Amino acid sequence: MTLTLDEVRRIAHLARIEIDAREAAEVHAKLEAIFTMIDELQAVDTTGVEPMSHAQDVVLTMREDRVTETDRHAEYQRVAPAVEDGLYLVPRVVE
Template sequence: MTLSLADVARIADLARLDVTAEEAADVHGKLAAIFGLIDQLAAVDTTGVAPLAHPLECFAPLREDAVSERDERELFQSAAPAVEDGLYLVPRVVE
């Protein structure tokens, strides 16, 4: 796999991460090295091997459909950069 500078810009956009022009060259070189490491996997024969998503393969347990949490809106919103009337404030999205 060859990663281009344009690829870096595209994934940075997907990741909602600003990468400046001067950062991009350094990031590009380092990501290329990391993918050099990762690309070793391509040579492994994994025909018929089921992917392992989780080490213990446990079942998702069921519980009663009951309210288990308290309303802690004020406490949780105390960590927010900007709130008003119990709502999180963000820049206007719809004009």
């Protein structure tokens, strides 16, 4: 996969990120390096390799499922700027 400098600028614009020419060139170079690495990984033949969830054999120790902390809900609500019916009130962000 390749990415042009214009595409980097367009993505920055869509993300509302102000980026100058030098920064765009740096980001472009870094993204190209990432894409090259991805291409190398995809080229590796993994036929016969068993999928695994960890790079090493890991055995997770199970513990008893019990509450270890006290309920501090009321304490947190006392210091909140605005609370109603047990919910935190926050300023409207999206109209």
